[in-house]
Amino acid sequence: MGSAGLARLHGLFAVYKPPGLKWKHLRDTVELQLLKVRGPAFTSLKVGVGHRLDAQASGVLVLGVGRGRRLLTDMYDAHLTKDYTVRGLLGKATDDFCEDGRLVEKTTYDHVTREKLDRILAMIQGSHQKALVMYSNLDLKTQEAYEMAVRGLIRPMNKSPMLITGIRCLHFAPPEFLLEVQCMHETQKQLRKLVHEIGLELKTTSVCSQVRRIRDGFFTLDDALLRTQWDLHSIQDAIQSAALRVAAELEKNLRLGWGIHQHPSPGQPWDSAGPSSAWELESNMKH
Amino acid sequence: MALSAQQIPRWFKAIKLSSFINAPQLTKCFTKPGKTLLHGFSAEPQISSGNCFLQWGFKTYRTSSLWNSSQSTYSSSKENNSAQDTLLPSVSEQSQKTQKISSFDSELSLEGLDDLPPLSPMQPISEEEAVQIIADPPLPPVSFTLKDYVDHSETLHKLVLLGVDLSKIEKHPDAANLLLRLDFEKDIKQILLFLKDLGIEDNQLGTFLTKNHAVFSEDLENLKIRVAYLQSKNFSKADVAQMVRKAPFLLNFSVERLDNRLGFFQKELELSVKKTRDLVIRLPRLLTGSLEPVKENMKVYRLELGFKHNEIQHMVTRIPKMLTANKRKLTEMFDYVHNVMSIPHHIIVKFPQVFNTRLFKVKERHLFLTYLGRAQYDPAKPNYISLDKLVSIPDEIFCEEIAKASVQDFEKFLKTL
Numbered sequence: 001m002g003s004a005g006l007a008r009l010h011g012l013f014a015v016y017k018p019p020g021l022k023w024k025h026l027r028d029t030v031e032l033q034l035l036k037v038r039g040p041a042f043t044s045l046k047v048g049v050g051h052r053l054d055a056q057a058s059g060v061l062v063l064g065v066g067r068g069r070r071l072l073t074d075m076y077d078a079h080l081t082k083d084y085t086v087r088g089l090l091g092k093a094t095d096d097f098c099e100d101g102r103l104v105e106k107t108t109y110d111h112v113t114r115e116k117l118d119r120i121l122a123m124i125q126g127s128h129q130k131a132l133v134m135y136s137n138l139d140l141k142t143q144e145a146y147e148m149a150v151r152g153l154i155r156p157m158n159k160s161p162m163l164i165t166g167i168r169c170l171h172f173a174p175p176e177f178l179l180e181v182q183c184m185h186e187t188q189k190q191l192r193k194l195v196h197e198i199g200l201e202l203k204t205t206s207v208c209s210q211v212r213r214i215r216d217g218f219f220t221l222d223d224a225l226l227r228t229q230w231d232l233h234s235i236q237d238a239i240q241s242a243a244l245r246v247a248a249e250l251e252k253n254l255r256l257g258w259g260i261h262q263h264p265s266p267g268q269p270w271d272s273a274g275p276s277s278a279w280e281l282e283s284n285m286k287h
Numbered sequence: 288m289a290l291s292a293q294q295i296p297r298w299f300k301a302i303k304l305s306s307f308i309n310a311p312q313l314t315k316c317f318t319k320p321g322k323t324l325l326h327g328f329s330a331e332p333q334i335s336s337g338n339c340f341l342q343w344g345f346k347t348y349r350t351s352s353l354w355n356s357s358q359s360t361y362s363s364s365k366e367n368n369s370a371q372d373t374l375l376p377s378v379s380e381q382s383q384k385t386q387k388i389s390s391f392d393s394e395l396s397l398e399g400l401d402d403l404p405p406l407s408p409m410q411p412i413s414e415e416e417a418v419q420i421i422a423d424p425p426l427p428p429v430s431f432t433l434k435d436y437v438d439h440s441e442t443l444h445k446l447v448l449l450g451v452d453l454s455k456i457e458k459h460p461d462a463a464n465l466l467l468r469l470d471f472e473k474d475i476k477q478i479l480l481f482l483k484d485l486g487i488e489d490n491q492l493g494t495f496l497t498k499n500h501a502v503f504s505e506d507l508e509n510l511k512i513r514v515a516y517l518q519s520k521n522f523s524k525a526d527v528a529q530m531v532r533k534a535p536f537l538l539n540f541s542v543e544r545l546d547n548r549l550g551f552f553q554k555e556l557e558l559s560v561k562k563t564r565d566l567v568i569r570l571p572r573l574l575t576g577s578l579e580p581v582k583e584n585m586k587v588y589r590l591e592l593g594f595k596h597n598e599i600q601h602m603v604t605r606i607p608k609m610l611t612a613n614k615r616k617l618t619e620m621f622d623y624v625h626n627v628m629s630i631p632h633h634i635i636v637k638f639p640q641v642f643n644t645r646l647f648k649v650k651e652r653h654l655f656l657t658y659l660g661r662a663q664y665d666p667a668k669p670n671y672i673s674l675d676k677l678v679s680i681p682d683e684i685f686c687e688e689i690a691k692a693s694v695q696d697f698e699k700f701l702k703t704l
Contacts (some may be wrong), residue, residue, distance in 0.1 A: 016702055018647065058704055212703075221702050227647075228682065 006037055006045070008230060010066035011239035012075070012246050014216065015145075016224035019058040023049055030063060033230050048072050050179070051082065051216055056098065057188040059084070059213030060224045068239070071246060078253035079157050080217035081165050081184045086208060088195040090175040093205035097192035109204040114172045120201045121167050121179070124194075128164040135160040154257065155184060162186040164194075218249045306362025368455045417545045433457040433466075442471045449479075451500075464499045470501060477507050485514065486528030499535035509541075520549070521560075526568050534571035548574045555585060557596070562604055570607035584617070592621050594632060602639035609642050620646050628653055629676065630664050638674035652677055652685065655700050659690055 017026055031047050048069035050062035064072040090109035094101030135156035138145045148154055155165065166182035179198075182193060192208035199206025214221050223242060225234055316590075327525065427435055433453045437443045443466065447453060457463045469475055477494065482502075485496060496502070502510075517527050531537050553563045567573060573581070588609075589592045594602070603609055607616075620642055624630050628649075635641065641649065656662040656672065665668050676689055686694045 017650075018701070019704060020647070020650075224702065226698055226701055 003185070006034060009034070009232070009239070011068040011243055012050075012062055012064050012219075013068075013238040013242060014060050014062050014072050014224045014264065015230065016221070016226050017053050017058055017061040018208075018227065019056055022055045023052050023061065026061065027063065030230050030235075034065070034232055034235070037232050050075055053213060054188045057211040057213065059211075060216045060219050060221060061213075062216050062219050064278055065235075065239075071250065074250050074254070075217055077157075078217065078250060079155060079184060080249075081182050082186070082213055082217070082251065083215035084181045084183070084186075084191060085170070085212045085214055086179045086181055086191055087179050087210035087212075088179065088198065088206045089209050090177070090199060090202075090204055090206045092207055093196065093199065094207050095194045097189070097208050099207050099209045103112055106203050107204045108200075109174055112174060112202050112204055114169070116202060117169050117172060117177065119170060120198055124164060124198075125167050130161050131160075131167065132196070133158065135163065140162070160185050160189045177206075218245055225259035296375060299502060318326070320673060345557065385531070428667065431457070433463055436467060440467060442466060442469055445471050445475075446496065449496065450490065452493070452497040455497050456500050459500075465504060466500065475503060478503055478505075478510070481507060481510060482531075485531060486524060491532060495532065495535050499539065501539055502535075505539060511536050513538055513542055513545065516545065517640065520564070522568070526564075530571035530574075534575045536575045537571055540575065545574060547576070551578060555581070556600055556603060558600060558604070566604060566607050570610075573607070573610065580614075583614055584610055584612065587614055587617060591618065594636070598632065598636045601636055602642075606639045606643055609639060612642060616646070621645075623649060623653075624674075628664060630661070634664070634666070634674065636679075641678055643672050644678040649678060651701060651704070652690075655690060655692075655697055658700060659692060661690060674704060 015030065016024065017023060027047050027049055031045050034047075045065065046069065048064040050064065050072050053059060053061055062072070062075065064070075074096050089099060090112060091107060092103060093105040093107075094103055096102075133140065133149065133154055136154050137156070137158075138148075138154060140149065145154075156163065162183060162185050164183045166180075166183060168180055169177060170180050171178035179195075181194070182247060183191075188211045191211050195206055195208040219242070223238065225238055229235075338429060430436070431441060433456070437447065437453070443453065446466070456466065482492060482495065483489070513525060517530075518524070522530070537545075549563065549567065552558075552566065553560065556563070556566075558566065585599070588599045588602075589596070621635075623646060624635060624641055625632070653662060661670065661672065663672055664674070665671060666673075672689055676685075680689075682697070683694055686692055686697050690697065
């Protein structure tokens with residue numbers, strides 16, 4: 001019964017990656033747990049990973065098994081946004097923007113208020129809004145593009161640097177502060193750098209103590225399986241409950257992608273030199 | 288099919304007799320297929336198959352140049368190699384051909400010679416006669432799996448019946464060669480009876496032999512001497528059986544080596560004789576494994592983690608696995624328990640099982656208790672939580688009794704880490 005179930009295992013599911021675990025080790029652990037059902041005669045099962053999380057970050061990690069691995073590519077092409085909670089600590093700066101990195105600078109932070117932080121976050125969101133439109137290669141003069149912009153559906157459907165579609169402060173208790181960031185094409189390191197730059201803008205310094213992904217596309221924390229649930233049965237249930245939603249969302253997003261690119265204009269070629277922060281985008285805008 | 292050693296030199300004059308020691312053994316091993324093949328051949332000596340020089344009349348061999356050249360290489364290779372390693376992975380194609388000849392030729396050509404005058408394989412035969420030929424696929428002379436030989440070898444057959452996992456053994460080519468050559472009645476049976484006598488049950492023999500197939504190359508007398516030595520050190524019969532079951536390679540070690548190992552543990556840990564005995568019975572792997580990791584770990588406990596000698600003795604007698612644990616995992620666990628959870632040495636000594644658990648488990652549970660405000664590890668104060676309750680009990684009981692929260696709360700908390 002078990003091995004028959006394993007043969008029919010196809011689809012996407014999400015796990016909760018705990019901090020301190022490399023995504024590769026997680027993928028190997030899940031593969032091993034699934035293979036325990038079968039005997040040693042079977043070769044390894046391939047589990048694919050969606051948007052990766054680095055070792056120190058935690059949160060929702062989408063995995064695909066069997067035919068679901070092809071859906072991972074579709075999810076990537078849908079260019080969906082992701083939600084993170086980012087925890088920052090005011091008063092010090094380190095070389096890798098993490099709490100346990102090599103200390104570079106220590107500063108006071110008494111002058112920092114909630115209003116100042118909110119103002120900075122609003123500025124960041126505004127500059128990224130401009131970048132969103134630019135990288136979507138959309139001619140805003142058309143009626144459809146205008147309507148989509150009004151509804152907030154514009155986003156780049158091809159490669160672009162990290163873009164923040166929304167950022168707000170959930171909790172502020174100096175020296176700690178908690179941000180919720182909605183972004184796309186990001187890496188966790190860039191998010192930590194963002195915290196560092198927010199500190200600089202506040203005329204103090206800050207490091208990032210936690211990066212946690214709470215949503216990846218249409219997979220949320222509720223769908224994520226904990227370590228104790230990484231077995232065939234729970235994974236089967238998770239795939240089934242997510243299956244309909246996955247199919248519907250992917251179809252919708254693919255249609256949206258085609259809609260946006262009906263009038264392809266050359267636009268600005270994306271310089272793939274490296275990650276750019278909010279401030280670099282600002283300077284690009286000014287040209 | 289009575290072949291005698293005297294018949295052989297008649298056909299292979301230039302080749303040393305010693306190189307054919309294997310032949311009678313092999314013929315016994317390959318009794319069944321030999322018979323069917325020969326039956327086929329004596330009726331119809333001509334079979335057109337790719338392996339033409341396997342099956343043929345003696346005359347064709349004597350005249351072929353291939354035979355002469357391979358004859359010389361065979362004798363030279365035999366001088367170099369031992370008599371044992373021929374059949375399975377072979378080095379060159381030439382030796383491959385000569386081995387084919389050695390295994391089949393000796394029985395086939397001799398048999399043919401006894402019964403019928405040798406016919407040339409080139410002679411045409413009629414259709415009915417061709418159909419009557421019974422030819423099993425010939426046994427490959429070189430193979431990477433024992434699967435091909437299982438049907439034909441009585442030894443392998445009996446081993447499979449015992450429950451030995453041949454797929455693991457065939458990964459070692461020397462072991463596989465050895466097993467093919469051994470005779471069940473003479474060698475293997477004696478050793479199996481000895482193991483049973485020691486106290487290993489029938490159903491446990493399979494797993495034992497899968498791990499330690501080298502026991503068949505040990506001398507029975509040596510094995511008996513080693514068991515006698517262990518018993519002289521006051522290990523009871525049941526103890527010896529348990530040790531051999533847990534550490535199958537134990538009996539392959541000479542008495543001198545066992546003595547050295549036991550002496551090492553006694554000196555290093557400075558335990559009494561009885562306690563050393565109990566330690567070794569609980570973890571016989573200590574005697575068969577390397578001593579370097581144990582020495583490293585002892586240094587780590589003393590110098591890096593700062594435990595006193597009597598504390599280390601206590602912990603090791605409780606959890607012998609600590610001697611062979613991974614150094615990095617030990618230091619990480621100690622660092623978290625001592626520095627983050629602020630648990631002093633004397634309490635860690637009372638609960639050494641904390642070194643045997645996974646770090647993430649301790650971290651998750653400690654952070655949950657801290658979040659609930661219940662992280663109290665000082666025995667003097669109320670609501671004290673002991674380390675063994677923290678690590679050893681399963682999740683549901685931990686949540687209910689220690690954390691006084693539901694499992695759902697614990698899961699929700701885990702998703703906030």
